[in-house]
Amino acid sequence: xxxxxxxxxxxxxxxxxxxxxxxxxxxxxxxxxxxxxxxxxxxxxxxxxxxxxxxxxxxxxxxxxxxxxxxxxxxxxxxxxxxxxxxxxxxxxxxxxxxxxxxxxxxxxxxxxxxxxxxxxxxxxxxxxxxxxxxxxxxxxxxxxxxxxxxxxxxxxxxxxxxxxxxxxxxxxxxxxxxxxxxxxxxxxxxxxxxxxxxxxxxxxxxxxxxxxxxxxxxxxxxxxxxxxxxxxxxxxxxxxxxxxxxxxxxxxxxxxxxxxxxxxxxxxxxxxxxxxxxxxxxxxxxxxxxxxxxxxxxxxxxxxxxxxxxxxxxxxxxxxxxx
Amino acid sequence: xxxxxxxxxxxxxxxxxxxxxxxxxxxxxxxxxxxxxxxxxxxxxxxxxxxxxxxxxxxxxxx
Numbered sequence: 365x366x367x368x369x370x371x372x373x374x375x376x377x378x379x380x381x382x383x384x385x386x387x388x389x390x391x392x393x394x395x396x397x398x399x400x401x402x403x404x405x406x407x408x409x410x411x412x413x414x415x416x417x418x419x420x421x422x423x424x425x426x427x428x429x430x431x432x433x434x435x436x437x438x439x440x441x442x443x444x445x446x447x448x449x450x451x452x453x454x455x456x457x458x459x460x461x462x463x464x465x466x467x468x469x470x471x472x473x474x475x476x477x478x479x480x481x482x483x484x485x486x487x488x489x490x491x492x493x494x495x496x497x498x499x500x501x502x503x504x505x506x507x508x509x510x511x512x513x514x515x516x517x518x519x520x521x522x523x524x525x526x527x528x529x530x531x532x533x534x535x536x537x538x539x540x541x542x543x544x545x546x547x548x549x550x551x552x553x554x555x556x557x558x559x560x561x562x563x564x565x566x567x568x569x570x571x572x573x574x575x576x577x578x579x580x581x582x583x584x585x586x587x588x589x590x591x592x593x594x595x596x597x598x599x600x601x602x603x604x605x606x607x608x609x610x611x612x613x614x615x616x617x618x619x620x621x622x623x624x625x626x627x628x629x630x631x632x633x634x635x636x637x638x639x640x641x642x643x644x645x646x647x648x649x650x651x652x653x654x655x656x657x658x659x660x661x662x663x664x665x666x667x668x669x670x671x672x673x674x675x676x677x678x679x680x681x682x683x684x685x686x687x688x
Numbered sequence: 689x690x691x692x693x694x695x696x697x698x699x700x701x702x703x704x705x706x707x708x709x710x711x712x713x714x715x716x717x718x719x720x721x722x723x724x725x726x727x728x729x730x731x732x733x734x735x736x737x738x739x740x741x742x743x744x745x746x747x748x749x750x751x
Contacts, residue, residue, distance in 0.1 A: 369744040390740055397743035404736030432736070452736070459736075489738050517742045 366395040374550040387486040389434035401432035406455035414664040420685025424666040428469035431481030441610040448482040462494035480508035495524035511554035522561035535584040566598040582624040586631035596684040602639035653681035
């Protein structure tokens with residue numbers, strides 16, 4: 365009686381009166397489903413766009429970054445578990461309507477808004493309304509997401525999304541089941557849908573010792589990205605740091621990330637990056653045509669930028685991304 | 689039995705019973721706090737309520 369079924373993400377939570385979804389932020393009130401976090405971010409920061417990470421869009425600019433409590437995944441290694449695995453009652457929230465987010469973005473001199481830290485899928489309505497307003501003010505929208513969302517809401521969001529930093533956490537269903545209590549297929553489908561709709565997609569993979577760091581895992585990931593998204597799709601291989609429920613593991617060794625970097629480039633991907641090791645050469649963008657470094661980075665910092673509009677400043681080869 | 693002695697035993701000394709009571713409270717207190725925290729909002733209740741866009745209404749659901 366009075367049950368509702370949330371159709372936002374593949375979990376399809378069926379909720380009785382007063383019950384909350386798996387995400388902790390959507391609830392059934394008298395037979396209607398409500399978001400509990402609309403206009404109530406628990407994290408608001410101005411970040412370098414490179415922190416998202418998005419490397420092929422407006423390098424050196426800042427992104428006004430917001431998040432609410434909740435997430436529809438429960439990854440054992442979550443780096444932001446304090447907010448993602450909390451109810452909105454457990455976080456300190458600000459009252460920030462979409463209009464205020466957009467005004468604050470302009471005031472802070474940011475070129476984009478990033479819906480990030482936890483999971484924009486669970487604060488979908490807030491993301492959608494803010495993105496629409498941002499578009500009117502010529503502000504770019506970035507979603508930083510695990511991509512665990514149904515197609516219909518995703519396609520609606522794609523209309524106002526410029527870039528997506530999608531966390532493809534592993535390349536097997538077994539990994540998703542054990543690590544995230546989720547499934548792989550919807551994430552792959554979401555990535556493909558975003559590409560098809562013209563959203564600029566960069567794929568992130570956190571390389572976790574013993575979980576997804578074998579040669580086969582990395583090769584499988586790089587192959588899937590190349591064959592389905594194209595070799596021009598950036599792949600970020602990030603260093604794992606022991607967090608949340610995976611504190612028994614060591615940080616990913618640098619040698620593992622260098623090996624993963626080599627394997628992914630050998631598979632034919634043009635733009636493979638190494639994250640969370642600032643001094644690693646894999647932080648910089650190389651032109652696949654002349655092989656010169658066109659954007660030299662130290663972590664999130666841009667040290668040199670030799671882009672000429674959307675082209676390599678040396679050989680004039682086009683570099684995919686959003687540069688203006 | 690006195691297990692702690694001070695300069696003025698009449699005022700300050702603690703009996704074993706008192707000592708055990710304090711130990712028990714030190715153990716039980718955080719547990720009770722934790723349990724009550726499950727039912728009490730830690731900060732402000734959410735006020736960002738808005739009807740969601742994607743869901744199915746009761747009429748289309750069985751049970």
